[in-house]
Amino acid sequence: MKFSDVIGQQELAARLRKGVREGRIPHGQLFLGEEGSGNLALALAYCAYIQCTNRLEHDSCGECPSCRKHLGMVHPDMHYSFPFPSNKADVATELYPEWRKEIPAQPYLNYEMWMQALNSENKQGNIPIKECHAILKNLSLKPFESEYKILLMWLPEFLGNEGNVLLKLIEEPPENTLFLLVAQNQDKILTTILSRVQLTRIPPIQNTAIAERLMGFGKTGAEDATRIAMMSAGNYLRALELAGNEENAYLEPFRNWMGFCFQKKLDKAVNWADDYAGVGREQLKGFFLYCLEIVRAVMVFPYMPEKSGLSKEEGDFVANFSKIVNHHNKGEKMYNWFNEAAYEVERNGNAKIILTDLSFKLARLLK
Structure with missing residues (x-):
C-alpha cells in the first residue's frame, strides 16, 4: 500500500511522511478514525514508507525489496494483529493467508466484512491472550531486514484486559520497535493502553476525493459521484454501497x-x-x-x-x-x-x- 493508493487525507499523509524523514516516529501510536475513513489504508501506507529503503519525498518507491514485500504483505519485520473468532485460530498468524487476500482487495473493509471473510459462523472476534503472548515473542526478536520492526494492530477495541500484558512492551519497546494501533472507537480501548500511545485522529474523507475515486473506478458519472460523495459523509464504504x-x-x-x-x-x-x-x-x-x-x-x-x-x-x-x-x-x-x-x-x-x-x-x- 502506498500513500498514492489512499483516498484523500493528503494533509495528514504529508505530516506523517515529514515525521519519518525527520526521524520523528513515536514508538506507540493510535490511528483513530471512523469506519470508511481509511485509517487502516493510511496505516499500511505509513508502515511501507517507514520500511522503504529508497523512499521519495511524497511516497514509498514501490520497487525496492521492502516495498515489494509490503505489496504482498510478507515483509518479515511487519507483523499484524486483528480480531478473529476462537473457532478459527489461536493466533493471528494462522489467518495471515486470509488477511493477505482480503486487505489488498479492500483496505477499507470493516469488522463485519472481515468476520464474513473468515466465515465466523456468527461467533464474535477478539484478540485473545495467546495472541498477546505471540506479539511479545515476535517483537522480542531483532529486525531481519528493516531498520524498524512494526506491529500493526487493527481494531484494538477487541482487546480485553488480557491486553495489559502488552503495557510494558508499548511503554518501553525494544530498540527500533513500533507499535501502531488502528481503531474506530476510542471508548472501547483499554485506558491503560490509550495512555501509552500518541493519538492521530483520521478525519472523514473529503467529498472531492471520494467522488474522484468513484469516477476513477468507472462506478459513476461526475454528477452522481458528487451526489454520492456528499451523502456518504466521508465514509468510503458507504459511498460504495450507495454507488451500487x-x-x-x-x-x-x-x-x-x-x-x-x-x-x-x-x-x-x-x-x-x-x-x-x-x-x-x-x-x-x-x-x-x-x-x-x-x-x-x-x-x-x-x-x-x-x-x-x-x-x-x-x-x-x-x-x-x-x-x-x-x-x-x-x-x-x-x-x-x-x-x-x-x-x-x-x-x-x-x-x-x-x-x-x-x-x-x-x-x-x-x-
Whole structure:
C-alpha cells in the first residue's frame, strides 16, 4: 500500500511522511478514525514508507525489496494483529493467508466484512491472550531486514484486559520497535493502553476525493459521484454501497414504505416488509444505509436544502417528507431505528422481523 493508493487525507499523509524523514516516529501510536475513513489504508501506507529503503519525498518507491514485500504483505519485520473468532485460530498468524487476500482487495473493509471473510459462523472476534503472548515473542526478536520492526494492530477495541500484558512492551519497546494501533472507537480501548500511545485522529474523507475515486473506478458519472460523495459523509464504504444503488433503486421502495406507514395501511406495510425481506442481505444493508442518508437529509433540509447532495427526485421527496418528520423532531428516532436495523442485518438478523417491527414503530411515529 502506498500513500498514492489512499483516498484523500493528503494533509495528514504529508505530516506523517515529514515525521519519518525527520526521524520523528513515536514508538506507540493510535490511528483513530471512523469506519470508511481509511485509517487502516493510511496505516499500511505509513508502515511501507517507514520500511522503504529508497523512499521519495511524497511516497514509498514501490520497487525496492521492502516495498515489494509490503505489496504482498510478507515483509518479515511487519507483523499484524486483528480480531478473529476462537473457532478459527489461536493466533493471528494462522489467518495471515486470509488477511493477505482480503486487505489488498479492500483496505477499507470493516469488522463485519472481515468476520464474513473468515466465515465466523456468527461467533464474535477478539484478540485473545495467546495472541498477546505471540506479539511479545515476535517483537522480542531483532529486525531481519528493516531498520524498524512494526506491529500493526487493527481494531484494538477487541482487546480485553488480557491486553495489559502488552503495557510494558508499548511503554518501553525494544530498540527500533513500533507499535501502531488502528481503531474506530476510542471508548472501547483499554485506558491503560490509550495512555501509552500518541493519538492521530483520521478525519472523514473529503467529498472531492471520494467522488474522484468513484469516477476513477468507472462506478459513476461526475454528477452522481458528487451526489454520492456528499451523502456518504466521508465514509468510503458507504459511498460504495450507495454507488451500487443504480438509478435511485432504493428511493421507490422507501417512498412506498413510508407512505404505507404514514397512512396507517399496516396490511400493506406488512406485505411490503414480507416482499422486501427477500432481496438479500447485501441489498438490505444498502437499503438501510440509504434510509439513513435520506433521514439525515430530511433533518438538515430546513437549514441547507441546497447542500443535500440529492437527485431532483430525491430532493422533491425529502422536501415533502421533511414537513412530516421534522414536526416534533421525529427524525432522530427514525435515524436511530434505521441504524439499529442496519446493525442487526449486518449480524444476520431475520429481515422479515426487522422490517415488520420497524413498520409498526414507524406507523405509530408518523402521525
